[in-house]
Amino acid sequence: MKQHTIIIIFTIIALSAVAISLLTYFISHSKKHELAPISTLNTTTTAKNQLTNGFTTKTSSTNQFNNPTTSISTCVTTTTVKTDTPTIMGIANTQVINISSSMKITTTMMNTNVQASTSNQSAFWNIDMPLNYGRSKFGSALLANGQIFVAGGYINSSTIISRTEVYTSTGWQLATSMKAIRATHTVTAFANNTKVLVAGGDTTASVQAAEVYDIVNNTWTSTVNNMSATRDSHTATLLANGQILIAGGWSLSHKSVSAAELYIPSLNSFINTTSMNIARAYLTSTLLSDGSTVLVTGGVNANKNLVSTAELYINGSWILISNSMTQTRAYHAAVLLNDGTVLVAGGGDGGTSAYSTAEFYNPISRNFTAVGSMQYGRGALTLTLLPSGKVLATGGADWASNIYPLVCELYDPVTRTWSNTLMLNQARSYHQTVLTKAIDCDVLGPQFTWILGSTVQLNSFSQADNAKLIGILTIEPVVASAVNEPTNTTLLNAAYDIWQQYEPETFPGAENVNAYALFTFDATWLLIRSLEQLCSITNNHSSPCLSIVNDSFCFNRRLLDSSLLFDIINNNTFLGVSGLVQFSANSTDRVSGVYYIVKNIQSLSNELNYVPVLVWSNSDAWTPHSQQNMIIWPGQSLVAPTGYATIAGVTLRIAVIEAPPFTMTQQVADTNGIITTKLIGYIPDLLAILQTNMGFIPNITLLPSTQSYDGLIDDVANNVYDIVAGDVTILAERREQVSFTDSIYDNSLRIIVRNTASASPDFWFYLRPFSLGVRLCILGSIIFAALLMYLYEGGHNDALKHKPTISRLVMSTWYPLGNIMGYGVDFTVKTGAGRFLTFSVFFLSLVLIATYQATLTSNLTLRQTQNIISGIDDIKNGKIPYGRIGIVTNSSIEAYYLQEISNGIRNFYPLRTEEAIFTSLLSKVIDAAIMDEGVLEYETSSNYCNLTLVGTGFDPSAFGIVFQKNWVYEQVLDVNILSLRESGTINNLKSKWFQSNTCSQSSDTSSGSSIEVMGGLFVTFAVMCGLSIILFIWLKLPIRHRLSQMVLNLRYRICPSARTPPDTPLDVQRPSDVTDV
Incomplete structure (x- = not known):
């Protein structure tokens, strides 16, 4: 009897708690229709908690992205109840952020102390009273x-x-x-x-x-x-x-x-x-476990460089630790762990980079060991040692990405890894204020899709702002009846009757009772059923069935039969007022009866309304609420957003660098004769296509060719420009500062040299097929054959024997020479020996002519293709002095040269612009230069026809459009670039700007032999023609007769018997009579 009396009394108390809970939710939800604050949001209750050393409960919120869990420690002096209240966290820009399911916590009238719990668990952050002065870089102490x-x-x-x-x-x-x-x-x-x-x-x-x-x-x-x-x-x-x-x-x-x-x-x-041994600022100083040794790490030294060294202060002296940290650090944080080691994490340079890495210092070995990295780079962060022994990392700045993380992270010294906790969060009661601010900042529709955790009053916004609110989604937990699932209406009506009986003035009507109140009722009813069953099992009548061991410290108070109560709760399944209520021993979440509804803000009859569009349950996941209700997306579109921000109508600050044919200028005159400068080239055409497809507004800045490419990377990282489009190579080092699109041009490097067609003439090139020895042998063979011909035919051949001796010798020499040249002679041989000699000369002629022709053809071909080098290997092997190789400084070309050729030595000839490559080659300041293939192909085929490319392409790379890291329009730009590549538009642009050739029409350089190569042959021919002209003139001049008379007189003196008076006077003799002379 005593046992049943206790149950009745407890039931009355529990139902009174239900009424108070219903009243609380009605006031906070039904009357004001505001979002629930954090304290109300987390009122999901359960008796399934850790009851060792008091009622310590866990609130879990299962989430499709992570599983945050809150550990709440409290002194419990009231009834412990169990309810299922799904929780929605956060406001989402463009995506759903956090959808949480059922939770189990302990309700109490005492204040709660929120702490970060174990791995994959998180702490809720409550907004407290603000400082009287907003401050930064201040100091604080406990x-x-x-x-x-x-x-x-x-x-x-x-x-x-x-x-x-x-x-x-x-x-x-x-x-x-x-x-x-x-x-x-x-x-x-x-x-x-x-x-x-x-x-x-x-x-x-x-x-x-x-x-x-x-x-x-x-x-x-x-x-x-x-x-x-x-x-x-x-x-x-x-x-x-x-x-x-x-x-x-x-x-x-x-x-x-x-x-x-x-x-x-x-x-x-x-x-x-x-x-200290090293000057330091922005350092850390940590007192070690012995109470007298201080560890100092990192900082900025006197040269304003980040350092990785560390020192120990021991008994008034500083000792430099021989093993430095794994990374240079400043603006970092350090904290002493329970095991005596020191965790060092984060840091950066204070403006352009921040680190996510972490490490710990072992005071015994005096070594630093790297541990898992944080998710975010954090400079100027805070590390706090929690009672659990874990470390909470909060705040900080990722200067490289201009991100100030709201997400906190927990370091577990056992696993040496980091895990996320909940965001530093705005309470739900601030949602309407946030939306108002979002309207002012123009970050609502149609550019952004927002998903709220609760509904807000729509009549508080102006008519002009309503269009921006259309498309917003809200996601809220609901009871089963809202989605046409069964509920315990008998129990619900009985509860409503009790409410109206005892507090009729607070009852809002059955249709206005908030779902959270029904969740709380089911939690209370579950506890009542479980306690009733517990008391029915307990047969010890000497003490109450709900015996609690008292202690002066509230956390040591505990329920004697807590384990049994947990088992009863886990096995207790019933149909409650919010739906089927069921839990399991392996989860703190409700395993059934969880439902969500998504509502869509739509304009109906010129008024904004919440229209239910989707329903979620354990069994069916997301399903349409009804076939008639469709989702209206921001911009009043029926097409679902792509998942990334639209760029239409956004003004982009675009920088392009002058580099033909990527970007060039052209003077254009309009109909009024006004001359303007127009950008033409591969990049302007590409930007025009992107503008048409994406709808952005370009604000283009043309930078001179003297602009360094590394400087462009810094400008984008420092938000001087939104994007840079040009022949900017994608490099891993540059990706540390900025991001790139997919390739807009597949590139490789080439070598450019002067064309060998402009070399000095070689007048004796046509004699090169035969060496000097062969030429002397040919001359000797001609002389020897001439003597044999004189011997064989001089006294027997009618064409020779009547000739003077000199004439016979000349004709004998002409015979082998003419035959070797293939011309023939003026007489035929008469003797057998002469004929055999003729065969020998013909045979020699055949071989010599064939050899000459083949060798000359080969030499001419080689001469046309000959260059001072043949490719990159010749440069690496030093065939050209390094000081004669031109490299554009502050470019990816310089980085390649230093890494692959000179081993970091800047021994090349520095050039500031691409144009300097061509002028330096033509002025013979350099002999070769390395540059991007596209630029060189265009210039050598269009502007510099006397320069040529040698070898094949090397060091393949890609050009990309540069933009800041985590740029909001990154995805839409990437998608459009990939679309242009797949459609062939990129290839069409390449054909237009890189495959034209004007040099082939204007240049006299062809596959034929040049005048410089064959000029010597024509000069020799001209000399021989000149000699024949001189001989002709000689025979026509009068002085020739006198010289002939002098020769005859000399002859007569030597040989008087030869004197025969001529039939005619000497002065009237025919020229043919003295021709041989």
Whole structure:
């Protein structure tokens, strides 16, 4: 009887709790129709919790992207209930962010303490009361009374303040201001956290002064002396002996310092200690487990370079650790772990890059070991050691991507890995405010698709803004009856009757009761059923069936039969007012009866309404709500968004660099005769096609050819331009700063040299087929054959024997020469020996002519194709002096040369522009140059016909359009580039701009032998013709007769018997009579 009385009393109490819960949800939802705040959002309750050492519960939210779980510790003095309340987190830009299913937590009237839990679990962030002053680069410390003290900092980009605040249970209270304004200073609590030392800092210049805040008296006192050096961005570490070690920092002269000093609290003054081995600013300083050793890591040195070294401060001395960190770091964070090691994570250079890497320091081996990396690069982050031994990483900046992560991450020292926690989140009651701000910033439809976790009042927006709201989706948990699934209407009506009986003034009507109230009711009813079953099983009448072991510490209070109660809950299945209620031992989520509904904001009769379009359940996943209701997407479109932001109507700052044929200028005159400059080329045509397809508004800036390509990468990374289009090579090093589209031009490198057709003439080239020895042999053979012919035919051949001796010798010489040349002679041989000699000469002629012709043809062919080098291998082998090779500096060509040819030595001839390549070659300043194939092919076929390419292409690469990392329009640009490649448009542009050839029409360079090669032959022929002309003239001149008479007289003197008076006078003799002479 006693047992049943307890059950009845408990039932009345539980139903009263239901009524209070219903009233709470009605007030917060039905009356105001606002989104549930975080505290209400997480009211899903369960008795299935960890009851060791008190009621410690877990709230899980299963999510299609991750599985965040919140661990909530609380003192439980009220009934533990179990309910299923699906939770929707966040507002989504363009995609669904977070859809959570059923949760189990413990409801209580006590305050809860939210902590990050184990791997794959997350903490909810609640927006607390704001500071009186928005601050950055301030200092903070935890005081003895549990309050938080903050001091100084920037309140805007240039204003530094001295104001201080203290966080108490009632919010942030202003405290006495410091004596000086400070930022990037240190704030260190000491003397059992009853006093605070504020040292150094930036007051537009680094300062040496320090002051002490007394918490009890709320007063500031200056230290007896100043620090030995001006400092900001330094470290201050409280040692176990109560002294404070000050180290490093940024000096007044904008250099990091190595000086260190100790603050002595009993003297309220500083004393010097030994300096660090390396000057450091933006460093970390961590007190190790022994209480006296301090680990200092990373920072920026005196040369303003990031360092990876670390030092130990031991007994007044600094020891440089021989094993450096795995990466240079500044603006990083470090925290001492429970096992005595130190976790070092994040950091960056303060402006252009941030690191996601992490490592830990082992004080025994004095080694650094890399661990798993964080998801985001984080500079200026915060690391916090949690009671669980894990480390929470919050905030920071990824300067490379201009991202300030809202996602927190947990480091598990056991697995040495990081996992995500929940975002630093806006409470749901702020959704309407966020939407209003989104309208002001124009980030709603039609460019963006928003998905909300709850409905908002649509009548609070202006008529002009309604079009931007169309297409927004909301996703909310609902009870089974909302999707035509069965519910326990008998139980629900009984609950409504009790409500109307005891609090009729708060009952909103059955149709207006919020779904969260029904989830809470089912959780309560499940607990009532489970407790009833527990008490029916327990037969010990000496004590109540719900015995609780009391303890002065609330977390040690526990239910005696908690394990049995858990088993009952897991096996208790019933049809509740929200649908089928069922849990399992292997999951904290409800395994059935979970339903969601998606509503779509649509314009009906010129008014905005929520139209249900999709329904989700455990069994059917997403299904249409009805065939009549279709989703209207932003822009009042029936076509689902592509999943990436549209670029239509967006003005893009586009930079192009002048580099024919990619980008060129052309003067164009309009109908009025006004001359304007127009961009033409491969890139302008490509941009015009992209503009037509994508609808963006181009704002094009033409950069000169002297612009360095590496400088363009920096400009995009620093947001000077949105994109850069041109012959910019995709390199891994550049991808660290920016991103690229897919290839817009497949490129390789080529070598350009002067054309050999412009070489100096070789007058004796036609004699080159025979060597000097062969030529002498030919001459000797002709002379020898002439003597034999004179011997064989001189006295027997009628054509010779009547001739003078000289004439016979000449004719004998002419015979083999004419036969060898293939011309023939003026007489025929008469003797057998002469005929055989003729055969010998013919045979010699046949072989010599064939050999000459073949060799000359080969030489002419080789001469036409001969260049000083044949390809890249000749350059690597040093066939051309390196100083005669032209390379455009600050380009990918230079990077290739340094890596593949010179091993990092800049021994080439530096050129600033591509145009300098051609002018330097023509002026013979250089002998060869390396450049992109497309540019060289265009120039040598259109403008520089006396230059030529040698060898084949090497170092294949690709050109891409440059844009910032994580650019919102990245995907739509990539899709369009790929579409142009697949459709052949890219190939058509290549044919248009790279395959034209004007040199073939205007140049006299062809496959035939050039005048420079064959000029020597024609010069020789001209000389021989000249000699024949001189001989002809000689025979016609009168002096010839006198010379002939002199020769005859000389002859007669030598041989008087030859004197025969001529029949005619000498002066009238015929010229033929003296021809032989």
